[in-house]
Amino acid sequence: MAVKCAGWRPMARSGICSISTQPVDEPSGRVDAVRARWCRFPGMTHLRSFGSRSLVLLLLLVGVGPCAVGQVRVLFDAAHRENAGNADWVIDADSWDLDQEHYPCGQWENESRAQRHPTPAPASILPDDPETTWTGALSAFGIDLVKLGYDVESLPPGGVLSYQDATNPQDLAGYDVLVLPEPNRPLDAEEITAVRAFVQDGGGLLLIADHQTSDRDCDGFDAPHIGNDLMGVVISGGAITDAGLFGIVFNVEEISGLSDADYWFDDGVDDNVSGDPDDPLIHGPHGDGSGGLGLFGATSMTLDRQANSTARGHVWKTDTPEQGDRRVTAASAWYGAGRIVCIGDSSPADDGTGDLGDNLYDGWDKASGGVNNREIHLNAVAFLADAAPDTVPPAAVDDLRARPLDADRVRLEWTAPGDDGTSGRAYRYDIRRAATPIRTAADFAAAVPLDDEPAPADAGAAEAWDVTGLDPETSYWFALVTEDDFLNRSPLSNTSGATTGRAGSGGPVADHLLLSEVQTRGAASHDDEFIEIYNPTDSPVDLSSWSVQYKSAGGTTYLRFDLPATASISADGYYLVARPEYTGSVPADAVQSVFLMSAGGGHVFLVDRQQTLAGCSGGSIIDKLGWGSADCPETAAAPAHGAGASIERRPGAANAACGNGQDSDDNSADFALREPSEPQNTGDTEAPCGPAGPGSVGPSLFVGLEQVDALEWAAAVAADTYKMRRSSRADFMQTHPVPDDTWLLLQVADTRADDPERPDPGTAYFYFVNAVDLEGNESQD
Template sequence: MRKLLRSLCFALPVMGLMEPASAWAQTKVLFEAMHAQTAGNADWVLDEDSCGTAQRYPTPAQSGITATTPETYWGGAYSSFGVALVKKGFSVESLPGGGRITYGDTSNAQDLKNYKVLILPEPNIRYTTAERTAIQAFVKNGGGVFLISDHGNSDRNNDGWDSPEILNELMTGVSWGLHFQVDGETDAWFNDNPDSKYTTDTTSPIVHAGAYGKATVGKGLGLFGSTSITLNPTANPNAKGHVWMTTGTVGSNSRVTFATSTDGTGRIAAIGDSSPSEDDTNGCGHTTHNGWNESLYDNALIHLNAVAWLGGAGGGGGTSDTTPPTAPSGLSASAVSSSQVNLSWTASTDNVGVASYNVYRSTDNASFSSVASVSGTSHSDTGRTASTTYYYRVTADDAANNESAVSNTASATTPAATSAARVILNEILVNEPGSDVTKEFVELVNVGGTSIDIGGWSIWDSTAKRHTFATGTVLGAGKAIVVYGATSGIPAGTPNAVGASTGALGLANSGDTVTVKNAGSTNVDSFVVSSTLAGTDGVSANRSPDASATGSFVLHTSVSTVGSSPGTRANGSAF
């Protein structure tokens, strides 16, 4: 079967800058603001009601914006960008700190499936593997992403990573054909104003045939501290340059300053500098450049043309694919507790590539409902009722939303919820990412069938007691709790996490012993983390099978595509 594609039909005659707002009605643009976009002097947000925090909906409400509304309507250095989009009829939101980047997660109100365009303004914190996977799936399935980098060595939060490196890492595993030059590479830091070497391709939706008009000869972009982009047409023949450095050659694969590409049915735009898209509406001690309103350059026009193209205007989109994947096979189901059924199946194949799998559940083996969309070939269905038989089927989706035929049906019956509580060590991260010891963690899971009070219980390493659980701490059946080296090390959105009561876990990268003791100082569980399991930066030791009292510890990358999964199951689903 083929799913109905959720797309918008755009009437796009030749338009000037006063395009009727109705042309983009209901087209939602999401500005990502949870990766240190306000670190240092940065202020790449639409609006901040409190310093360092961009709320989901900028205030005042965008419904009050008219043709004469000034950029100061909102308080971030991306206010001009956002206000201009609203004037064109787009709807804008921020993804604030504490938010989640997901694709196909119906529990997330800001899941990327709810948007058409995602703008990534100069991120200063790396995207997790799960976040990268979600963004890549968003593009493959028809979304548009705008990569806004800055010059090499622009690490505004001093964590060792700058935006060119972070955006290059975001493109790991996909063939977008784009590379931002990083510190130490040619043309990773330069000024160029005006930057106006335009493509000779008159169909360019960025500079010649854009929804909002044609860029003016000689104006171009005002680049003040930029990196350049290198194209790889071998990896992706749709990777195209639209503007080149003054010292570059039009049509070449290097010294590109504005580029586009496609993947599946989605689109990518990229620029090497944040100066053209920012304004000087800012506070909180930030200092920004008024690039958006510089009349000397076509900064605003080029960016608006790019968003319109990312949203579906003009040609040059992804490929047309009407062939569905093969049906998943070998589906099996196993009730691992009174509230959880684990599923696994054999991967499908597709002429382009499988993007995700849909899990369907039934209690009568007749009427099935969709309960999850996952990228891998396994799923943990939690929150089930004890003593109940559940039936499952799985289908595969490709990037064009073609859905396969259904798999075989598998069933499992959950046991009665009478088993005693049993707390185990399930995941241990000894070798924290970035040498930040506050991010070391120990995850406990109650694999039993009843809740248990773990107040007064403690966690030890090989030398000392490192944490004591607060009085009244209850760990529910099938639930997890995570103890980090310090509260400051807990990533935003990590469920049921606490900082070590002593201020450190003290785990040694050369190997260590982690022990859980109850309030009577009796050992509940203990594990010796070998140097083999502790030797990879950012990769934890995890039970295999996950959350199994009899499972052995292995590298997390052996059970998942990510390096760790604190507070969630190895496949990213909730406990």
């Protein structure tokens, strides 16, 4: 058999090389591919292609032993008092003769003495061997790694962490991953330098801490402080003045503004994990980590992406739903060619076995609550051993659309890109606005960054976000850039503009009855509920054959209340349906005891017949409202609301003289919170105050970037289409005002169009664009 060297890759940290062989066509026929890794001795410069027997003979003659094919070597540190007190963070110990002080201070006992090679040897471990085959609270961790094909060793007490030291038989150059499981004895300056160099050259470091003051051997040092020193963190005057090499800081009491909730807490089922489907710790090769970690006596971490742009969280405390840079319980970062994973507690790795003199607990794969301690730790080792830097940016968003909702809000809509191109989930959006189109990187840099952007959804999902607090009758242009967790930035999105409506004008007004205000609980009683109906039309409506129906947020059962035979609603009037427990300021027009509504989420349907609905859409549904966690709202759900508050259709409190008639078929856009609630009944009438026709595009008409005959403008409130007019005369709209179509060039639904008649070179043309609503009404400017 002959093999051909496809190439060898020198490992920067150790002189180890990886050789891949591939099939070679020989006269005797095609041979199989072989992949192997060898440990190269000093002075060895290259390998030549030989027959397979010759190659093995060469390796044996020069004394270079082949490592197991594809095998990763993991070193568990046991030289820095990982055995102190009730800790026994070793994979195997055959003796317990280290007389050490432990907490409570002044007491001494014999602790485990881990040896370099576990016994029995890793090579003899069988698939069914239990964790107790070795003795140590991390024996399950070690044995599971061996069963997955890793090689494991311990650095025994008295050992030294070194890098590129040929005199040290356990020099880090011979390993791929170093595990520091809650060290209680500080690393000295040379060891710190060695570990940092090991990582920088491509090694992996799993650093496990514990809670503040977890000083198990009474020497004045605990794992969070030792870890911070190793990472180069500096805390001075109550502040983090240097977040170190990795941008990860274990929270300790010297940092002002923190409490036990940051550095000494239990979080028994910490399942607040990253939603990124490509997260290497949560969705790695060794199992699903979605159940998170079981934390008991833990510290959390603070990330500083200015110090290290690759710092990222994988798990956060359950009280931190925003998943930002604080209260992180599992984090990672790159440094040079290598990487680090930090976990804020040793409990998840504890398998409950080991030194019989210690109080150990069932973590690892025995913890309750469905946590995935085992999978996250094993995935962490896989990530540390064989990761590649992410250099692929998210794809550019090319369908950004700005849509004005009313006088101070614009809705942005787009399709989510991925973490890598169009796959996965990105890390964050950088969304900005300007008074003119944002077409270039320079335009984007000069634009105003917006706050509180939404977190990206999975690639391909529809995104929608409302920009609020804008000025009336003002044109705004928007664009965005997407970042992944390595701060790879996407190309600039397309730009899209919108012109807000007139102050107090609200959005489009409906031509049918509407659900106008809903309260699901009163200030004093959860059953104090009402449903208000509004008639924005100029004709009364007989309600005697109508019904109001309710469905829970995610349910499929519809509960129906039939309106009384005498029910009717006047033009511009209201009708109030309430529970018997209702305590509002005006009396109810009808009382129902058929259903109770949930404040967290639900649906109300206004139906023009008295038949129970079979689904959440259909011609008999005149209007529907979903709030909170509702699964079938109009476009998007209105907000959930608290006791004594309500959700009210706009313009509502924003213009008390107007009826609640805005209807854009989007519950989130049409409803706002009102506190306290203000029910109205048949004794009240208010005319709607919607816009008289569509809004204006404003002074937002621009020549396109690509070609002079491409035009774009900002969207107008309630616009369905746009008319483009053109003339060689500047005053042509004064002599032929709207709706005159003498100079009409085209009518389009988009906010961008090309002049189909290609203007003659050297000729000046003037353009006018105005909005047209569904009824054919045109804006005048």
